Amino acid sequence: MGKPTGFLEIERQESKIIDPLTRIQDFKEFHKPLSLEKQSAQAARCMDCGVPFCQNGQMIQGMVSGCPLKNLIPEWNDLIYHHHYQAALKRLLKTNNFPEFTSRVCPALCEAACTCSLNGESVTVRDNEQAIIENGFAQNLMIPQPPKQRINKKIAVIGSGPSGLAVADCLNHRGYYVTVFERDDRIGGLLMYGIPNMKLDKSIINRRIQLMKAEGIEFKVNSGIENKKQVNHLRKQYDRIILACGSRKPRDINVPGRDAKGIYFAVDYLSEVTKRYLSHQLYQSSFANTKDKNVVVIGGGDTGNDCVATAIRLGCKNVIQLEMMDELPCKRALNNPWPEWPRVKKTDYGQQEAIALFHQDPRIYKTTVKEFLKDDQGNLKQVVLISLEPKIIDGRMQMIPVDGSEKVINANLVLIAAGFVGTQEKIAQAFRVHLTPRGTVADTNYQTNQPGIYVAGDMRRGQSLVVWAIKEGREVARVVDKDLMGYSNL
Incomplete structure (x- = not known):
């Protein structure tokens, strides 16, 4: 704990936000980060609690409290307080594949569970996280790190949303040959087309995709896998298939006049x-x-x-x-x-x-x-x-x-915008996977009823947060790795 009295002496200060009437003139991101010096001071507010609820990530009364990824928040808060941003980056990336995404679009479950918020304002965990990862890119610390050795196994990931990208990133670093199939014309899934640019600038996604390509992942756009012929061909080419197609079936409003134009x-x-x-x-x-x-x-x-x-x-x-x-x-x-x-x-x-x-x-x-x-x-x-x-x-x-x-x-x-009711039936039919009454793909520890086919993300758990999708991608990667190798070090 870098500054024991930091939470008593320093007031919460968030990233600066452009005035509403100014920012609506374009689709650019409107948060302006603090300087690293000021962000380090914000990290000093972390109390290094005996029980850090911020990283607990468990269900309480039917709702999640703390980070599902179990980010090592007190550790990297202490590191950036001491201006050890490179060390903080290493700790952050141990649990989160894409901090640049979660620090922009996550509702900050960690901050809601921060002990400081019990009698005051929480630590600026999300802003601290963004400062770490953005400094990492700015200082050229985020360089390609392809695996030194490859495993002679091929993995197909269907869908390039946060869960698909997370499993691809994990299994690629483990040494597998990974190919990601995306039916749209750009990689990113809901990150690309479900979240507006002012909330998540698409250059942030492209920057990460270029890094993943340099590390050896193959991406194929305009490549939806949606019929049995495509699936059969895929099964012959790949050792394992992971479905990460999201929960893309929107809930409708069935009332008179629904067929109106507009x-x-x-x-x-x-x-x-x-x-x-x-x-x-x-x-x-x-x-x-x-x-x-x-x-x-x-x-x-x-x-x-x-x-x-x-x-x-x-x-x-x-x-x-x-x-x-x-x-x-x-x-x-x-x-x-x-x-x-x-x-x-x-x-x-x-x-x-x-x-x-x-x-x-x-x-x-x-x-x-x-x-x-x-x-x-x-x-x-x-x-x-x-x-x-x-x-x-x-x-x-x-x-x-x-x-x-x-x-x-x-x-x-x-x-x-009434939410989603599960995965699209034609995809489930093409892969011959069973669905639950909720419209999600049925599984046993991420394994579907079809041998060698796994499922993760919204397609498995239903409409949820980006942070949950990343967690599911990491978990299914471990399951697949253990299935193929007999053990896993992920």
């Missing part, structure tokens, strides 16, 4: 916007034209927030975000004590931008869509909203529509 799934909208942005054709596309439109986002999660921020940048006239559940309190309730994940109201970057631009919070709580109204040409023109109230039915709390609470609002564009 209703899109959020994942399709965000993906297309990013594709156009990277191709320098952002304002030349007619897909889901957003300018001067009344936008309704269905879903109050991270994806819904990303849709709000994207619609604002594309010049929407107004944006409303519907949330089925009730508004959370601003502070922890008595039945939600530390170190449980805090069930409190969070106003994210997109909502902050909507408040700054339109002078009101875009969220409407305990509300959903009852009907979509069309004009004579079949275009969406209005949405009928209905309020919801919680009710216990068969022992389960459900949100029930309130009769007579209907309200009609203007809407030209609706984005459905």
